[in-house]
Amino acid sequence: AQSVSQHNHHVILSEAASLELGCNYSYGGTVNLFWYVQYPGQHLQLLLKYFSGDPLVKGIKGFEAEFIKSKFSFNLRKPSVQWSDTAEYFCAVTPSGNTGKLIFGQGTTLQVKP
Amino acid sequence: EADIYQTPRYLVIGTGKKITLECSQTMGHDKMYWYQQDPGMELHLIHYSYGVNSTEKGDLSSESTVSRIRTEHFPLTLESARPSHTSQYLCASRVTGGDGYTFGSGTRLTVV
Numbered sequence: 001a002q003s004v005s006q007h008n009h010h011v012i013l014s015e016a017a018s019l020e021l022g023c024n025y026s027y028g029g030t031v032n033l034f035w036y037v038q039y040p041g042q043h044l045q046l047l048l049k050y051f052s053g054d055p056l057v058k059g060i061k062g063f064e065a066e067f068i069k070s071k072f073s074f075n076l077r078k079p080s081v082q083w084s085d086t087a088e089y090f091c092a093v094t095p096s097g098n099t100g101k102l103i104f105g106q107g108t109t110l111q112v113k114p
Numbered sequence: 115e116a117d118i119y120q121t122p123r124y125l126v127i128g129t130g131k132k133i134t135l136e137c138s139q140t141m142g143h144d145k146m147y148w149y150q151q152d153p154g155m156e157l158h159l160i161h162y163s164y165g166v167n168s169t170e171k172g173d174l175s176s177e178s179t180v181s182r183i184r185t186e187h188f189p190l191t192l193e194s195a196r197p198s199h200t201s202q203y204l205c206a207s208r209v210t211g212g213d214g215y216t217f218g219s220g221t222r223l224t225v226v
Binding site for chain 2: 004009034036042043044045046090100101102103104105106107109
């Protein structure tokens with residue numbers, strides 16, 4: 001069965017620290033990849049997405065992610081986090097060409113200390 | 115501004131009651147989805163729709179039902195709520211061929 005695994009459940013960082021959140025998926029075919037963020041009390045928002053082309057994608061708020069096909073990974077990075085990045089982060093996958101069903105990872109809670 | 119709306123935001127209800135969670139979008143998206151999310155867990159797809167009069171069950175079995183009589187409206191109904199239904203329910207939509215999913219703010223349901 002298709003699945004998405006996020007390695008870190010809870011991450012605590014100080015401001016200006018670098019961030020990398022791991023995401024691996026299990027699906028042998030072509031996939032579309034997403035990172036969503038959910039700030040406290042708010043709805044899920046799209047951070048960035050990968051469909052094709054350059055495997056290094058840049059999203060909003062200084063986030064980027066790299067798709068490594070051989071490793072089935074799509075890790076999220078940010079060079080210097082801010083207190084306002086405190087949120088829950090979800091990696092999601094949808095196999096290309098299907099109904100568009102998103103398969104989510106279990107989420108990573110990021111807490112940034114000022 | 116185009117958006118996706120879920121009501122109510124919070125709901126506490128007694129066991130055995132029938133409830134309907136509302137989801138409406140103003141973007142004309144043809145595909146709509148319902149996800150269930152328990153605290154600290156991933157989102158699980160419970161229902162989806164390709165368009166009007168189309169509904170399918172998702173990957174996670176659910177006792178809820180959905181309907182899609184109008185493009186913009188995708189309500190979810192529990193005929194007899196139970197404490198095991200306590201969860202957060204998220205509605206989402208997208209347009210075929212598009213790459214963006216838009217999520218609602220969710221309904222946090224507590225069944226006592």
